[in-house]
Amino acid sequence: MAAAPLSFALERNAGPVAVADRAKLLADPGFGRVFTDHMAVVRYTEGKGWHDARITARKPLMLDPAAAVLHYAQEIFEGLKAYKLADGSFAMFRPDANARRFNASADRLAMPQIPEETFLESIRQLVRVDRDWFPTVEGGSLYIRPFMFASEVFLGVKPSSEYLYIVILSPVGGYFKSGAPAVSLWISQNYTRAAPGGTGAAKCGGNYASSLVAQAEASKHGCDQVVFLDAAEHKWIEELGGMNVFFVFEDGSIQTPPLSGTILPGITRDSLMTLARAEGLTVREQPYSIDQWRADAKSGKVTEAFACGTAAVVTPIGRVKSPEGEFVMGSGGPGQTTMRIKQKLVDIQRGVAPDTNGWVHKID
Numbered sequence: 326m327a328a329a330p331l332s333f334a335l336e337r338n339a340g341p342v343a344v345a346d347r348a349k350l351l352a353d354p355g356f357g358r359v360f361t362d363h364m365a366v367v368r369y370t371e372g373k374g375w376h377d378a379r380i381t382a383r384k385p386l387m388l389d390p391a392a393a394v395l396h397y398a399q400e401i402f403e404g405l406k407a408y409k410l411a412d413g414s415f416a417m418f419r420p421d422a423n424a425r426r427f428n429a430s431a432d433r434l435a436m437p438q439i440p441e442e443t444f445l446e447s448i449r450q451l452v453r454v455d456r457d458w459f460p461t462v463e464g465g466s467l468y469i470r471p472f473m474f475a476s477e478v479f480l481g482v483k484p485s486s487e488y489l490y491i492v493i494l495s496p497v498g499g500y501f502k503s504g505a506p507a508v509s510l511w512i513s514q515n516y517t518r519a520a521p522g523g524t525g526a527a528k529c530g531g532n533y534a535s536s537l538v539a540q541a542e543a544s545k546h547g548c549d550q551v552v553f554l555d556a557a558e559h560k561w562i563e564e565l566g567g568m569n570v571f572f573v574f575e576d577g578s579i580q581t582p583p584l585s586g587t588i589l590p591g592i593t594r595d596s597l598m599t600l601a602r603a604e605g606l607t608v609r610e611q612p613y614s615i616d617q618w619r620a621d622a623k624s625g626k627v628t629e630a631f632a633c634g635t636a637a638v639v640t641p642i643g644r645v646k647s648p649e650g651e652f653v654m655g656s657g658g659p660g661q662t663t664m665r666i667k668q669k670l671v672d673i674q675r676g677v678a679p680d681t682n683g684w685v686h687k688i689d
């Protein structure tokens with residue numbers, strides 16, 4: 326892993342988006358629909374390793390219809406953000422943790438690891454080239470999406486011998502369209518996200534594919550997100566489709582389900598636990614059952630709950646619904662502890678508060 330990072334050849338986009346059009350997009354980008362002029366690409370071939378690293382024009386890919394990813398879903402991804410600091414410079418939040426998680430996902434999906442330094446360099450170079458794409462909307466950031474997929478042309482079932490690693494950038498505003506102060510959750514009774522021995526701890530597209538039907542069920546019941554329970558007992562709260570979950574108790578302590586192999590180890594989750602402990606809060610990583618949550622919400626023992634992840638940061642949970650009925654967290658709106666630790670995290674990410682943990686990586 327100590328190999329020197331690849332250097333990225335720069336091929337500028339000859340037909341970038343016009344400045345006036347870009348300005349219009351950046352004023353109201355939404356989430357995940359606007360993309361910048363360039364992408365980073367690195368190829369992997371068995372026997373040769375990683376090679377052909379480039380920053381090039383973002384454009385559609387040419388894929389053979391027999392490319393392995395289209396059939397067997399050998400694909401992983403990451404999600405992180407570049408922020409603009411108070412002094413106008415750019416910074417990433419804990420990108421080294423994303424690099425390590427990317428390689429852990431690669432291991433699980435029988436894919437090659439990419440040197441951490443190449444992963445980090447691909448992002449730094451791309452953000453530098455597309456720095457004029459930073460959104461102008463309040464609270465905006467550049468969402469960074471590294472991903473890797475099997476590109477070998479072969480229908481046999483085996484780990485691919487060729488891969489493409491790509492990074493694209495998407496200027497983003499808020500994640501939830503509604504801008505609602507709190508989200509509602511649907512308890513999935515019919516579907517699970519991950520099982521012991523499965524891929525729940527890996528960030529792979531397949532996990533999302535299998536969660537969509539549950540998400541559609543949530544929408545049908547007027548809820549924003551699904552909360553998944555464990556596969557074995559259908560009792561223990563695991564996480565949402567793409568976010569980890571926390572509970573705040575009346576004694577001020579906070580709790581989140583433990584990383585048991587079926588939960589995605591969120592970097593936001595880890596950061597919030599560190600910040601809460603530094604504040605002197607008691608933080609537990611302990612299983613919590615759906616029946617206990619319902620009872621604790623009704624008795625007032627649990628006063629707040631929130632979801633967290635890079636895309637949505639920290640999002641208060643307001644209502645929780647299932648065929649057995651509905652319960653409300655506190656007043657149904659954002660809770661005080663939730664909003665305080667959210668602010669703490671956001672202030673560090675944006676360079677407003679001191680970064681005592683070495684989490685903020687500047688891009689010069």
Ligand SMILES: *Cc1c(COP(=O)(O)O)cnc(C)c1O
Pocket residue numbers: 404528564565566567568569589590591592593594633634635636
């Ligand atoms: C990415 C992701 C999260 C959040 O991870 P962060 O590192 O905090 O962005 C949580 N759950 C799932 C299923 C995810 O894919």
